[in-house]
Amino acid sequence: MYEILWHGRGGQGAFTAAKLLSAAWTFKADENKALAFPSFGPERRGAPVRAFSRLGSGSLGDRSQIKKADYVVFLDDTLFDEQAYEELKENGKIILCTKEKVNDDRVLCIDGQKIALDILKRPITNTVVLGALLKVFNAIKIEDLKPAVQKLMSPKIADINLEAIRFAYEEEV
Amino acid sequence: MTKEFLSGNEAFAYGVKLSRPHVISAYPITPQTTVVEKLATLVEKGELKADFIHVESEHSALSAAIGASAVGARTFTATSSQGLLYMAECLPYAAGGRFPIVMMNANRSTALPWNIYGDQRDSLTLLDSGWIQAYAKDAQEALDLALMSFYIAEDKRVATPVMVNLDGFTLTHTYEAVEVPSDDEAEGFLPDYETDNKLSLEEPKNMAFTAGPDTNTEFKYKEHLGVLAARDVISECEGRFEEYFGRKYTGLVEQYRTEDAEYIVITLGTLYKSVCECVDKLRDRNRKVGCLRLRYLRPFPKTELIEALKGVKAVGVLEKDISFGNEGTVYTNVCSALQQSSFNQPCSNYIAGLGGRDVPLSDIEEIFEDLEREQNGVHFVGLEE
Structure with a gap:
């Protein structure tokens, strides 16, 4: 089982990224099961939100929130602090969207905003960071995301987001 | 049949769409809102040919549903928590009138303290309202129960409304893979609703009448038998469901x-x-x-x-x-x-x-x-x- 914990602010698309990843896993093979859910509650733009992707095979019963994850993803570096390491399983990785550098082997930094502005022409970093996640999370390949993106995103933005995902995936860190 | 990645609410909305209701009357409330939003969208796009009645309250939502069911229409409503409690007066009306309305209830806490999150106090408070009550475990079962509920409710031996409960958020707002049957597959499974229990100019009859001490026990006994009859009908319905869709359910x-x-x-x-x-x-x-x-x-x-x-x-x-x-x-x-x-x-x-x-x-x-x-x-x- 893989557990991915997403941190973002309302409007940044953390839950959409969680859904895309879980959907990609589900569409990849018949025996694959996945859940995607947000931290429940009223939706407020700018407020810290969490989202969860739980991927496995066979029955996937546990619908409770993920406390320790294989990957913890931050779409916004103002939400990142030392506490983040507490949420990591052993050998877990943090994917951090930031212009800064963090000197820790467990953290992969990506300047998602720059890529998002270049490709999507707006500072929405969720799909960019999803592409960066796939650099370290090998169970899902970049082509596995295509059916999920095409099903869950509107045709107007699907292709450009696939491009953003690929760009971030191929970007040197 | 297609494989989709849906929330419990969306899955239920597809189940309702596949059931071809004539009338949907509903008032939005968290965490039910997205099920009626989805249905409203499907009606607006013409993918579901139904009358969507936007009412001013849950009490009106179920009252309108009762009215629609009383002319022989297949009818759906959905609510949650305080909304269900506001509907409470109408629940035994629908059950006693033997109107086979299907309702989705998003299980949510009841006030006070105010809370929009999931628990089961709302529907369990109304266990004695005469409705059949089902509880779904995941989004696939939510969709399947939507289809099966109309079948069970409308069976002449049962003629009782059904409330299908989805855990607020942990089911209504959690996304997972769901197999969605095609319109044709669903149409074969669920026949059109036929009933004599309706207002008709050709065959006028008295409906929703008074029954005093001399006959009341007999009416209530029949209502009791109707809910009990659902035992066999649920089993028949699930057998038929498996034949059509290959998924097996295990009764009560x-x-x-x-x-x-x-x-x-x-x-x-x-x-x-x-x-x-x-x-x-x-x-x-x-x-x-x-x-x-x-x-x-x-x-x-x-x-x-x-x-x-x-x-x-x-x-x-x-x-x-x-x-x-x-x-x-x-x-x-x-x-x-x-x-x-x-x-x-x-x-x-x-x-x-x-x-x-x-x-x-x-x-x-x-x-x-x-x-x-x-x-x-x-x-x-x-x-x-």
Whole structure:
């Protein structure tokens, strides 16, 4: 089982990224099961939100929130602090969207905003960071995301987001 | 049939669409809102040919549904929590009038304190309203129950409205893969609604009338028989469902590794799969544990429970509900069934998940440990005093 914990602010698309990843896993093979859910509650733009992707095979019963994850993803570096390491399983990785550098082997930094502005022409970093996640999370390949993106995103933005995902995936860190 | 990645609410909305309702009347309330939004969109796009009545309250939503059902229309409504309570006056009207309305209820806490999150106090408060009550475990079952509910409700032996309950957020807002049947497949499964219980200019009749002391008992007895008749109809319906869609359902209860189990946790809704996961873990440690899910609370699966719990050392009932001053309502119902059998083992009650509190697997593991200590009574899981 893989557990991915997403941190973002309302409007940044953390839950959409969680859904895309879980959907990609589900569409990849018949025996694959996945859940995607947000931290429940009223939706407020700018407020810290969490989202969860739980991927496995066979029955996937546990619908409770993920406390320790294989990957913890931050779409916004103002939400990142030392506490983040507490949420990591052993050998877990943090994917951090930031212009800064963090000197820790467990953290992969990506300047998602720059890529998002270049490709999507707006500072929405969720799909960019999803592409960066796939650099370290090998169970899902970049082509596995295509059916999920095409099903869950509107045709107007699907292709450009696939491009953003690929760009971030191929970007040197 | 296509494989989609949907929330429980979206899956249910597709189930309703495939059931071809004539009338939908609803008022939005969290966490039900997205099911009626989805249906409104489908109607607006012309993908579902139904009249969507935007009413000013839940009381009106069910009143309008009763009116529509009384002219022979297939009718759907949906609500949650305070909305369901506001509808409460109309619930026995629909049941007593034998109008086979289907309602989706998103299980949510009741005020005060104000809380929009999931628990089961809303629907369990209305267990005695005359409606059949089903509880879904995941988004696939939510879609399937939408289709099956119309079949069950509209069967002439039953002629009773059905309330399908989805755990607020943990089911309504959680996304997972769902197989969505095509319109043609669903049309074969669910025939058009035909009834004599309707207003008709050709055959005028008196409906929604008064019944005094001389006949009231007989009407109420027939209503009781209607809900009881659902036992057989649910079984027939599930057989037919399997023929059409290949998915198998197991009647009023579902069991997991209970054959030789010494300790069984009984629960409902999405908690079932959590308990099953815990059962697998404990079985790996050679503990003889199992889980039983109440898929329906009305009709109540009395005989199934008694049969399943033979030879068990202790039983726990895990529910997101408390009947203040007594115990959990599901527990009361389970104990009443067991009292009518030779069962005399400890049976304890675990109240969890109130107001949306997370129920992690560690809590469920503790419940199984607690059962081995043979405690009776009511326990609040994770209570901080």
